[in-house]
Amino acid sequence: MKQYLAYFITICLMALSLSAYGLTLHDLQQQFSQYSVVRANFEQDRYINGLSKPLHSSGQMIISKQLGLWWQQKTPFALTLKMNDQRMSQGIGDQPPQVITAQDQPQLFQFNSLLAAMFNADSATLNANFTLTLSEKENQWHLRLVPKTTPLDRIFKQINLTGHQYLSQITIDDMQNDKTVIQFFNHQTKALTTEEKHLFD
Template sequence: MNRIIFLALLLISCAASAVTLDDVQRSFASQPVVRAKFQQDRQISGMAQPLHSSGEVLIAKSKGLWWQQQHPFPMTLVLDDSHMAQIMGNQAPQIITADSNPQMFQFNHLLRALFQADRKVLDENFSSEFTDQGNGQWQLVLTPITTPLDKLFSTITLQGDKYLNRIALNDLQGDFTEITFSDHRLEPRKLTHEEQQRFAF
């Protein structure tokens, strides 16, 4: 009898600690600024070797997304609600606006939603399968249900714990992209002066 009671209590404890998508969204919402390193590996159909790139990423809820590729060549992308700037090396930035390229900004909106686990945006664009993998780990498999996403991707898979650790993109051309994040930093919780300047364009 004692063993049965123990097992029942263990099951209740496990159920109570299971991670949900709402938990992930609340956790991400409590992170106004996230800084991390990234490594991206892209396997293109027909190519023997994957393409590797790496750098730094900054996600600020109040500003947007700053993505700086450092290897194999320098490139910076800055995304906010109405602009996207791409800077190659020391060249002048190329700026695209939401008015001039609305499809690009649909992807911009989506990308920020992925990093912030924005439930509303995800539910509007995907069917989802969320799995608690134990020890605070989770996985979210997204299947596009809106155009043009359903014409480009078969699935987008997110994995993480209190941070987003991995994004895997399976596209309909047979290509596969994996982005892993490490060395997450939440402090300082506000952008520094130098970081604010990254969004001034």
């Protein structure tokens, strides 16, 4: 299940720059590509069958169109994930990072390429793989994605995105009847600093 963490994160990041109201799917997808860099803090709760309380974690993330994803979990333990279209590195605490390449896990990276289609307003690709429902309520937009192709339909039941100016929450219902809820806040879109660029090394 750990390898699907990257799936969850990628879905979140595709939607971190949505804004405005009365939107169509095309408008939303155009908004995905508005910013070159998006930063946010996150709070994540995983509701797992058999556990009385959710597993809670928190941290911060940066996504750069040029460099990829940097995701740093701070609590309950340190975890750093770095990802681009060819390479993913995950390190826990002071342990040496585990590196996965597109050659090692082509399915994972094909999934990332699929979601990257959102940045290009590729509605044909999205509609080919998901049943999409877009709605608005109480000054927020809601986008529901139900997978209709394999392997997505073997991993997820549905994915729900909710936001205002930016994505504020994603809820993932998986095929194991578990649920993951991730909330994003403190969004920033200024250019990367030199120090931040080194985080992707």
